[in-house]
Amino acid sequence: MERTSKLGFFVLLPLFFLASCHFSSVMAKRSNYVVHMDKSVMPKAFLSHHEWYSSILDSIQSTSFNTHIYTYDTVLHGFSALLTDQELEFLKKSPGFLTAYRDRPAEMHTTHTPDFLSLNPNSGLWPASNFGEDVIVGVIDSGVWPENPSFKDDGMTKIPSRWKGTCEAGQEFNSSLCNLKLIGARNFNKGFIAEHPNITIDMNSTRDTLGHGTHTSSTIGGNYVEGASFFGYAAGTARGIAPRARLAMYKVGSSQGVALSDILAGMDQAVADGVDIISISMAIPFSPPIYEDPISIGSFGAMEKGILVSSSAGNSGPGLGTLNNGFPWLMTVGAGNMDRWFGGTVTLGNGMDILGWSIYPVSTIVDDLPLIYNKTLSGCNSSVLLSAANGIVICDDPEMYYHGYIVSNSSVPGIIFFSDDSSMFDEGEFNFQGVAIPAKYKEAVLNYAVNDVKPTATIRFNQTFTGTKPAPAVADFSSRGPSPVYPNILKPDIFAPGALVLASWIPNAPIEAIGDRDFFSGFNILSGTSMSCPHASGIAALLKGAHPEWSPSAIRSAMMTTADTLDNTGKPIKDIGTNYNVASPLAMGAGHVNPNSALDPGLIYDATLQDYINLLCSMNLTHSQISSITRTTSYDCSSPSSDINYPSFIALYENGDTKMLSKTFKRTVTNVGNGAAKYQANVVAPKSSIIEISPSELSFQNRLETQVYYLTIKYQGDTNYTVSFGSLSWVEVGGKHNVKSPIVVSPVGFQNA
Template sequence: MVRICMITLFLLATQLHWSFTHGSSDAVREAYIVYLGEAPQSKASATELHHNLLSSVVRDDHIAQQSRIYSYTKSFSAFAANLLPQEVQRLKENENVVSVFPSKMRKLHTTRSWDFLGMPQSVKRNHQIESNIIVGVVDTGVYIDAPSFNDKGLGPPPSKWKGTCQVKGNFSGCNNKVIGARFYNYGFKIPNPSPLDEDGHGSHTSSTIAGSSIAGASLYGLAKGTARGGVPSARIAVYKVCWEFGCSDIDILAALDDAINDGVDLLSLSLGGDSSSYFENPIAVGAFHAMKKGILTTCSAGNDGPSYYTVENTAPWILTVGATGMDRQFRTLVEVGNGIKTSGFSINTFSPNKRMYPLTTAAKAVNGSIPRNQNPWLCDEGSLDANKVKGKIVLCKEDLTQDYIKDIGGLGAIISASQQSDVGSTFVIPVAFIDTNISNKIEKYVNLTRAPRAVIYKSTTVRNAATPFVASFSSRGPNPISSTILKPDIVAPGIDILAAYSKLASVTAEPEDNRFGVYNIISGTSMSCPHVAGAAAYVKSFHPNWSPSAIKSALMTTASELKIKDVETGLAYGAGQIDPVRAVDPGLIYDVSTSDYIRFLCNEGYTGTALQLFTNAPTNCSSVPDIGGLDALNYPSMYLELNDTSYSVSGIFHRTVTNVGSPKSIYKAIVKAPAVLKVTVVPNQLSFSHLNEKKSFTVVIKGPPLDNVTSLSASLEWNDTKHRVKSPIQLFWAV
């Protein structure tokens, strides 16, 4: 089983269905979220409004009370209820309602990583301010007994903290590191719920952001070193919304409602799902209200790469994070009896007890009674003869069902893979994925040898010089919702990350696995997202008054270029890999105001009362000034989507930068672009006389018709000899 978070919890359903009906014998009530915009001044008035709205469409007070699931009243106004189709339609027609959307199920999308990002333990820190930062993590809860969550040396929670710690079940309570813990199960009923992390995912992400420094951490000796978060002195508030079956929109929105009100400084969500509108996505809705309160939200981009249009969490007020590899890989040596040796991909914690073990192939061990259309080489349920597998290593092709191999007595598996992965996985038995050409030689050896033998060694760490590179699983753009915003925004390490875990979950999460520990190695954009959240918290510790967009801009414009670039990855890495230390002093920032977001939403087609309720401001798109450019948002990246290669390339971007570097400075524009493109910056020099001074400029892109082109990349860098303020320019032909 491949352990890539954000795909470990599969959806059993896309909506929550409810058993009671009203008004029709065959109509089933389904869970919907009714979003009303900004929260009223009092909780009582919000609750009354929710009840009145629901009663007006249900038209039966008893049924209305039964159907309401939850009211959101702290940071915004909304309610969740079980509704019939006609009730949904009537609510959509109500002028006080922004949107009505079905509650979907979302899915969950280190010792070395912070050193790799240029943040050694000795990095300069603002400890007093850092310890006042509270990061809200919306995930699977926390295993507070893990060493990463000890509160040694930390004082009481910051005075601004208004949250709570729900001590229930086996959850023993909070401390001065994990200062808050809540759980939410309004979306579906969970027996004996508590904030306790029974999956490990939430503990892993939380500790990556702000885990305490713990020497000697490892997974059974692998990745041994000091495990720590990006901001080890910061505080953690956990909001458990993800359970065995996924993460309900109802619970996600409730957690964000609480977190914003509790006093968190940043939010991190390593989960997501498809959405067609910002008004119909609980993460986008919650993040918008968080942004208005000065809270930056970081989210994982998804694990559906390398296909186009797979990126999730694409709202421009969210910092969307893709995954990269580090300069460390885990490789597993395989040796067979005739001397063949090969290095395979996996994370194997098992050490062999013998020099060699008996070896067979799936073809030789096939169960004679399996259907003809079943491929025995896949080593899946029922395909093999237990008598021919017991006590042996099995050579399979492309895949295997690991618990099946173990159940029938197999000692390990060598998997022939036509494409080598860039990510290792843990298994309940020794496993290694090897190159097809080598596996063919091993198969020939088995067929020609009376007693073939092999051994799979414990994994070792090797250096990978070709870093950073985009992980193959990391979701790519273009942005499926907005054709003017490049997503993901940035990338960070997400492959083979060691961090805290829960002793209530085995290493592989398989019931047959008897390995339990407080650390684990996992891969996914779930792991890259907390790296960026930690970096954002680090920047905030030096600039506590910076806006979310300022911190976002600082991280994006100081990011490092990737070594490996091609068409496939051009829409995967955004601005590049985070450089937290450089981001503390970015020189210039692209700030975004509320009016910028209003202009953007108008350009996206959001109009009328719904937009006014969403932004909590008198909004008439016809009166919003048009700056006359391609886009309406002062974004740190520039994206031009074209629909026909037979037309000439033409685009204009308008941007404004704010000086946060040297009071008196002169920045010169440096453009890198393919020869087929002409990129002009007007003016090409910006002179500043004081801090916080703003300067505007225009970027004009021209080019001839370009046949057989899918994507082109360019960049603009503002340079004052001390600062390099870089923005990616991405062109994509959506044909």
């Protein structure tokens, strides 16, 4: 952001007092602040808000260096600047000042998935959206490696004329590196530099040095790349979820860090440039209030412009209440596994074959070597002892994976250990020549190793298995709701593939180090809600292409009400973080996203800008706090309501309160089917609750007709104070649509639930 000046126009202070303030401010420590302003009170003497903000700063500061960092004008009205505590106090007296808060660091959350999601080139959402052609997705991330083949523009058409963005040149990044696929690239690091003035930026351009942004953006809309793999694992043709969508990268961080003010600048510019969807796989730690969180503020402004923001839920699961980005006006995405597994095969000398887990990157076979099991070696805690072993060692330690570096630093030919904890493999890192096999085989393997006269084994790596069950299941790392910033809206909204996802990578960052050898690849396998978010973003882009008239709320509604709640065994989706118990909506939201069903949801729950303002008005926020989000002081708070038209329901009760709770929700559904339709309510009530629906039948005569219904939760009390859940489905009579919404009853003290 920047600034301007017409000294003394708005700060009526004695000149001698200003002078003393100036002198002390030069000596005092400065911090970066994000400042929200009421743009409507800008004096007419100024030609622009940028000039006005600069004038304000000039009037309260006397310094030889420019402290103005960014000017915001799309998703936020205001600026960021380096200020002393004293200067901040003077700023607060300026006309138009709303609020200010310190800049904060942020954190980033990581191709078979199109097949797993049943995307088909001949039917469904892909052809209906022309594979996302001309939909523009703005990615807020760590940058991009434009030479990766995922960003080639083969088969792409002319850039839409509505695009206002640019390809910004910088260090090792020429503007000619953008093309018909990667149509925009901008770099935002002024806020981070302001907070760390002595730092040397490792790459002062949009070029990605972390790999995160390259991975997420290629997942969203990467072009077709034949022969992609991770050292032979997951081999095939890589492509993004929306392979004909346009990508614009807004780099807001690197391995050195991310600043709140830079995220705001990136989102502000993305909206101004004309993107259709924003994807952001990062969050502010410790969940600041919604009026100080840049993703909250930026996504509200984007929503107002008709842009859906898709965000990651975070990787702090499986505890409840750990979720990030739980704002009502964006889409919050959790993570799950898919039906693909990477591994190796252990063949014992007696002919027994056992499939296990491994992603050891070396293409090799550990062939017909002695199988060793003894107490001296079974702990596998000494690289010296392991190096002396001339065979495949059995490690009787279920935590072997977590100290695999001991094995990697030895010269042992191979390792076998036993584990059923699939979560340990979610990182996709495996730097030792070993394989984990299910614990059910332990007795047979040990019996053979101990009792056979000459036990041997062979290990074959670089194997990929599909069709594994159960899938999908919620990943244990995926953060859970309720949302700490606003628990009255059920979050996350949905979940999507986020475990062991193959996507593009940067070529100069080693993926794995084994001994003194580094391994590099143009593709990497990562896990995290950083990986699930771009899947949902890509699907949102496809829906925007198929239904350009749909609002952000309509797109999110279609994805939620058509989400799958059953896995590939036909049973309720499980939660890995709770030992494969049935997943709660606090873990999976409405379910696992189903792109083709979302194309034709039957009914949608839509919401307007005023609906979200009514929600803000019900939150006990101050005038300035609401204005910080809405970017205006003239918002209408005449009808405050916490009951927004959302496709899910959550009722909270005080932990320890056994009195009956009754809560009624009003919902409006819009018929987006082909014509007349009738729907009947089908309710699965949460435990200890009674659900009432009025009316229980909805009749529509025309497309785009709306109907209102009421849902009442009557919770009878439960001395266990646990989370209970059920669902409401509007089932089309004689038709195909089943419009499903989750229902949750949860203690307010969810950390004890």
